[in-house]
Amino acid sequence: MSLRIVVTVKYVPDATGDRRFAEDLTVDRDDVDGLLSELDEYAVEQALQIAENSDDDVEITVLxxxxxxxxxALRKALSMGADQAIHVEDDDLHGTDAIGTSLVLAKAIEKAGYDLVISGMASTDGVMGVVPALLAERLGVPQVTLLS
Structure with a gap:
């Protein structure tokens, strides 16, 4: 038997850089370096620990x-040990809110197939933490949060 884990990750502006808003009131990311959200690194690490402690074959996909x-961000997660990556890139998604993002993530996860979805507790750029709950609702699965 195999276990398919999908880890959602986000590319965020480096918090040490200057932040400005673009004309469309989204964060101007052109002049700021980005990176994998630190809280999503924890999610990738959790998936790797599950794989390490599992008797089953485990496939980790970062999305x-x-x-x-x-x-x-995907390259960083792959360098940590994830097996594959999915990047949904569409200029029409620029500025999408958490509700829209959760819909796109859910569709991609359903297409990829999964047994377990892991997300960080929030992204370090917005720190709202609502996407995992919205995603669980869209997938029709239970959600466990804020584990320590």
């Missing part, structure tokens, strides 16, 4: 929605 630069 992100974002611009071309978001590939850097």
């Amino acid at each position: 992100t929605v974002g611009p071309e630069d978001a590939r850097d």
Whole structure:
């Protein structure tokens, strides 16, 4: 038997850089370096620990929605040990809110197939933490949060 784990990750602006808003009132990411959200690194690490302690074959897929630069977040997760990556990139998604993002993530997760979905507790750029709950609702699965 195998276990398919999908980990949602987000490419966020480096918090040490200057942040400005673009004309469309989204964060201007052009002049700021980005990186894999630190809280999503914990989610990837949790998936790796599950794989390490499992008697089954485990396949870890990292998934992100974002611009071309978001590939850097996927590369980081792959370098940590994830098996594969999915990048949903569409210019029409620029500025999408949490509700829209959760819909896109849910569709991608359903297409990829999964047994377990892991998300960080929030992204370090918005720190809202609502996408995992919205995602669980869209997938029709239970959600466990804020584990320590």
